[in-house]
Amino acid sequence: MTWVTGRLLCGWAPVQTSTKKTLAKPNVRNIVVVEGVRIPFLLSGTSYKDLMPHDLARAALSSLLIKTNVPKEVVDYIIFGTVIQEVKTSNVAREAALGAGFSDKTPAHTVTMACISANQAMTTGVGLIASGQSDVIVAGGVELMSDVPIRHSRKMRKMMLDLNKAKTLGQRLSLISKFRLNFLTPELPAVAEFSTSETMGHSADRLAASFAVSRLEQDEYALRSHRLAKKAQDEGLLSDVVPFKVPGKETVTKDNGIRPSSLEQMAKLKPAFVKPYGTVTAANSSFLTDGASAMLIMAEDKALAMGYKPKAYLRDFVYVSQDPKDQLLLGPTYATPKVLEKAGLTLKDIDAFEFHEAFSGQILANFKAMDSDWFAQNYMGRKAKVGSPPLEKFNNWGGSLSLGHPFGATGCRLVMAAANRLRKEGGQFGLVAACAAGGQGHAMIVETYPK
């Protein structure tokens, strides 16, 4: 603890000093990110709309292979996150890996945890390495919202299955006679929280209201996200983006959802969920996105032995969960103090914050919750608030609102943004945090790899 107080006395300027201790723990393997890539995140229904999820995942994987030159037989395991599953490729990790040129001897599995699925893929890998089961892991995530599985209704499905089993013409006819026109009503994938039947946007609007976040504040925050993303894109800071030659179409080179507008324009939009007086609109929410990301994670000794120059350490991480009704999107509030405590850091030690932006209102509500002693004491069982992250260190290269949010792939983008920002801006610790459907959340400390 002494070094923490010592550093506190130095103030919290985001300048990396050589006196800082790293978060390495005795007897625990250091785990590093060697490289991470993502194909451009696109508004769904645009250039990727005719592809399948494993096509996107494959593109990210093969780009990673090319960029890192990692010998395919070295990779011990591949893990991918995804949310809306294409039923034909339910283990999308395996289908994509096979096509991307990884060894067919490398096992692959798919994980799902809503918007923190890719985080779960990464931390699963971290676990495998830390426990000595593996040395080299590829983790990633993919989402294709341009196409979602729309099913026949349960009644129709039941009839079709029964028809399959029917042996005689009589049985078949009697089954068919039970057919009603409403059997044809299709079933869309759930857009609502299963436990509460509330859509996420609706919950976000209520959350914003709970914390008295105004429409203007939300629009301003969204505008900031788009402006910063545009700037980062123009300055070429988004170095994890790799070009993707879409079969039959042009090569996609950059994210296409970044659209800095004006507050006046944004103010014209009607509320999207709570009508007519809500505050969450299309302009201050993240949009449906197609995209994929992938990352090469190794034990530090292995990476060094192979001659790699790692980008960052993956340090402590936590998963949290809370009431899926009224605190659906407060994951970062719960996860942040916990992960900081675990790592022995305070908010002031963090040089780069990378939070998932589901909605402006959600981010701002989290800020207010993190800045409230009352909330910390009454809902989190903590003595005091953790504090709200300083905006000048927060999502400086844009976020999910502007860059896009392919559910299963965002986690890797957050970690790569933190790692790349630390390298560029010269900080030591990054904090990644995200909320997820189901009232869950995640946070992880990223430590820059010494140059």
Place this chain on the structure above:
Amino acid sequence: MVASRAIGCLRRFANASRTLHHCSGYICRNFSRSSALLARSHINYGIKDDVAVIRINSPNSKVNTLNQELQSEFMEVMNEIWASDQVKSAVLISSKPGCFIAGADINMIAACKTPQEVTRLSQEGQKMFEKLENSPKPIVAAISGSCLGGGLEVGVPAAFDMMLTGRNIRADRAKKMGLVDQLVEPLGPGVKPPEERTIEYLEEIAVTFAKGLADKKISLKRSKGLMDTSYLTELTSYAMGIPFVRQQVYKKVEEQVRKQTKGLYPAPLKIIDVVKTGLEEGKDAGYLSESQKFGELAMTKESKALIGLYHGQVLCKKNKFGTPQREVKNIAVLGAGLMGAGIAQVSVDKGLKTILKDATLTGLSRGQQQVFKGLNDKVKKKTLTSFERDFIFNNLTGQLDYQSFEKADMVIEAVFEDINLKHKVLKEVEEVIPAHCVFASNTSALPINEIASVSKRPEKVIGMHYFSPVDKMQLLEIITTPKTSKDTTASAVAVGLKQGKVIIVVKDGPGFYTTRCLAPMMSEVIRILQEGIGPKKLDSLTTGFGFPVGAATLVDEVGVDVAKHVAEDLGKAFGERFAGGSLELLKQMVSKGFLGRKSGKGFYVYKEGVKSKDLNSDMDSVLAGLQVSPKPEVSSDEDIQYRLVSRFVNEAALCLQEEILATPAEGDIGAVFGLGFPPCLGGPFRFVDLYGAQKIVDRLRRYEAAYGKQFTPCQLLIDQASAGKKFYQ
């Protein structure tokens, strides 16, 4: 007069303080002190921009009710608002979480001595509503939680209303009906408690709407109602314009109402009258007629009886035994039959962890399915989501052994009504439960002290008599023995209240209170059947008197075997006072398997999915074999009704006399909520008060002369009659 004028004058100062508020802190403080002195007790208001926010908050009460004080304060405030140039619109909101206005103050009406007083009250109310309806400035009612009766009237005519409740479904429905214009969903926690922030948010939204309405940026569209597709309304109003059609409609509605109320409840018919007057003779005549009829109604016996029941119910929703030392969190129910599963059902949905234990897997599965079905029906009615159902159902553990009973805080046994079996389970259970655990017996007639006789800890044994079907019947009769500790009673009442029950606590004795009152009436039922009155005629006589279920049907519902069991037991205990009908009738029915609804046959025949019931023709020979000749002097329809009711009332009075009952109020609640005693009569004790003790005694004497001791009036009734006393003062 002088005093009131002085107050009026000073209030103007108070107003000044509001306008001065922004100018000078010093003056403001001076004035605001005087305003604090004069602050209205129910209503205060502030101005946000050009919107007046009127907050209703009745002091020292959980709810706001429309009493005279509130009404007059409200009118004062409204007049100020209408007169003010500063105010363009108003928002009406309650400062109480979960309650807007719960309706008219029942005490205010009960305190009136004459119909004229009530009429005047009603007219004042009407005036208020009319003024609101014609308000030149838009008024938005921001309603959170219960909004009933007059509360709804305050809300509905207001220009642009919104509503919010914890139960979204109901608010949803109100919106569909077109009663409210906007819904605001309850908020979760922010930087302050959810309830507080939700009201604040509701107010913010309401203010926005009020502004929008005043600026004409938001228009009022009330055509969203389901019934309200425009051509339908047009068609209806055209049709109602034709006098002949109108007459037909009145006639039809009246018929319907008469059929449903059997003429026992005067209010619905008067409402029709009022609507008729309003439509035929214009609005003013309608209002006048409404207030007059309201005045008349308030003075009726029915009104007094129902108000009495309301007060009794409030009383029986409190735990007068205090807070139990340990909160009951885990309960175990023995026996997964109809009762046991019912008890489990009303427990799990209140968050009580419940073990349901039965002796056989088949019995257990049936019970679990009953609980599931009860919950699933709520999903179908959309009062629960399927997720909530699953979550609640998870509170139930079905098992065949005594595993985890060491964690139980209360065991409720609902095994078959057999003293030996009850003894057996009690002894078994006492081996496995912790020292603090309460053992409650759900029995309808077995004396609790007899059950407790084999207990190692009789102070922890109590009776909890539920009524079937448990999820529908509100009453719980709790029975204490002299050995039952006060804390055990407090625990049982606390659990019952949690289960949503209305509770009476009675002393132990054969049949306790409810069963004991019912038994002599049932004996008379049998006698009447033996005298050749058919089950259908008997049913119509009893429902005609106000019983919700006919007497013969009731026997079928309760179960003929249960009725026989009770009649035998109580017959032994009370002897000739329970005489009258021949037990042989029930015995023969049981031996033929006519056990009532559960066996498909009783006095009637029951078929799955068939609502109309036919007489069980096999009963003809049984009844014929036991026929006795009627006594013509006491066999008119009215006499038959009174023979039944007077025996009931007499036995109830005896229970009070013998201190089985602590209060007449509990007796009335028990009879109405547990046994279906006519609510319009208010219960046996209220009935004696309203009908006259002397008249009851006279009737009993007349029947006594014809039949004998079963009709002998009890001493308490005789005393009440001779002293001209009433049970309720």
